[in-house]
Each structure stands twice: as structure tokens, then as C-alpha cells.
Amino acid sequence: MDFESKIVSREISELLWDMEKTVGTAESCTGGRIAEALISIPGASKYFKGGVICYVDEIKMRLLNVSQQLLEEQSAVCEDVARQMVIGACNTLGTDYAIAATGYAGPTGGTKDIPVGTIWLACGSVDKQVTLKVFEDHGRDINLAIATNKALQMFLELLKSEPRDGYEG
Numbered sequence: 340m341d342f343e344s345k346i347v348s349r350e351i352s353e354l355l356w357d358m359e360k361t362v363g364t365a366e367s368c369t370g371g372r373i374a375e376a377l378i379s380i381p382g383a384s385k386y387f388k389g390g391v392i393c394y395v396d397e398i399k400m401r402l403l404n405v406s407q408q409l410l411e412e413q414s415a416v417c418e419d420v421a422r423q424m425v426i427g428a429c430n431t432l433g434t435d436y437a438i439a440a441t442g443y444a445g446p447t448g449g450t451k452d453i454p455v456g457t458i459w460l461a462c463g464s465v466d467k468q469v470t471l472k473v474f475e476d477h478g479r480d481i482n483l484a485i486a487t488n489k490a491l492q493m494f495l496e497l498l499k500s501e502p503r504d505g506y507e508g
Contacts, residue, residue, distance in 0.1 A: 341484060344376045347491040351377065354498040355386035362494075363432035364390035365403055365424035365439040367415065368458055372487040373438050388432045393424070399441075403427025416442050416453045421461035422468045429465045438462040438494050440486055445479045458486045462494040469497055 355362060364374045374390035377383060391402050396415055399405040405415075405423045413419060421439050428437035442458025449455035456476030461468050471493050473486050 341488070343488055344491055345379060347488070347495050348376045348380050351491065351495050351498060352380040352383065352386065354495070356382070358498070358501070358503055360435040361386050361388050361433075362436040362438065363388045363428045363434040365428035365437055366390060366392050367394055367399070367424075367439075367441040368444040369440040369483055369486055369490070370394065372483060373440060373490050376487060376491055388434050391428060391431060399424065399427075402431055404430070414450075414453060416457055416459060418459050418461070418470050418472070421459040421470055425461045425463050425468045426465050436462065436464055436494070436497075438490050440490055442473070442482075442486065444482045444486070445476055456482055458482065460486060460490045460493060462490065462497055469493060 366373055371390060371392050377387050393399045393403055396410050399415060400407050403424050404427045405420055409419055421441050424439035424441060425437045428439060439461045440458060443449040443455045445455035456474055458473040459470060461470045463469055471489060473489055
């Protein structure tokens with residue numbers, strides 16, 4: 340794990356600890372990297388409940404309740420699937436928040452319409468999700484590192500915007 344992920348994970352840890360909130364992950368292409376970053380901070384068991392590595396559509400549908408129709412119509416690499424993965428992870432894991440990633444890390448798997456390097460990230464709660472599309476191909480390892488860092492940063496920004504103890508963060 341790189342230094343940037345460690346710094347962001349520590350900030351996330353402090354906010355979740357102070358807010359007394361929990362998080363889980365739903366990861367396809369990142370394969371557990373986001374969860375690994377979150378648990379790298381001592382005391383993570385206070386706020387991190389678990390993760391679902393849903394590398395195939397069957398698991399997205401069965402464990403996260405992602406719509407089969409959506410997967411068939413838009414593919415697993417789309418904003419709506421990322422949103423449904425967040426909602427599904429919150430429900431399945433019983434967390435306040437979840438972070439999700441779905442995409443084509445490469446070197447294969449992309450299509451003309453959704454090329455390699457396209458990764459949809461989402462985070463939030465059952466009621467509110469934010470998303471981000473990563474779409475540049477720098478090779479598999481770098482694509483996954485970028486997606487992990489951007490997912491963590493997006494979640495940190497979401498947490499900072501949440502109301503806490505009578506004031507806005």
C-alpha cells in the first residue's frame with residue numbers, strides 16, 4: 340500500500356471513530372485493496388465490519404442485490420451498478436457506509452464502449468451515494484492503485500461533509 344492511501348486511511352479512521360459510524364466494502368476489480376487500506380490502521384475493528392469481493396455478476400446479484408436487468412442492460416461497469424453495490428454492502432454488512440468499485444482494470448476485459456481503465460467508484464449510505472468515474476488506462480497495477488486512492492479520497496470527502504454533533508464537518 341502506498342503512503343497516500345495510508346494517510347487517507349488514517350483520516351478516515353479518525354472521522355469514523357469520532358462519528359461512531361461503520362463502513363464496509365463491495366469490491367470487484369479492486370479485489371480487496373480498499374478494505375486492505377481501511378484495516379491497515381490499528382483499531383479498525385471498531386468501524387470496519389467487512390467486505391464483499393464480488394468479482395463476478397453472480398455474486399453482485401446474490402450478495403449485494405444488484406439488479407440482473409441492470410447488469411444485462413448496462414454491464415457491471417456503470418454508475419448505477421456501483422451505487423447498487425454501495426446500498427447492497429450497507430444492507431448485507433449492516434454498516435452505515437460502504438465503498439464500492441467496479442471496472443475493467445486490464446489488460447483485457449474492456450469493450451469499445453467501456454474500454455480498459457474504466458472504473459466506477461461509489462461510496463455513501465443506503466440513502467445517499469456519490470460516484471466517480473476513472474477512465475484512463477495506465478496498466479493494471481497503476482489502474483488499481485489509482486482506483487483505490489480515489490475511492491478512499493472520495494469517501495474521506497463524503498465523511499468530512501457529513502453533519503457531526505451539531506456542526507458541519
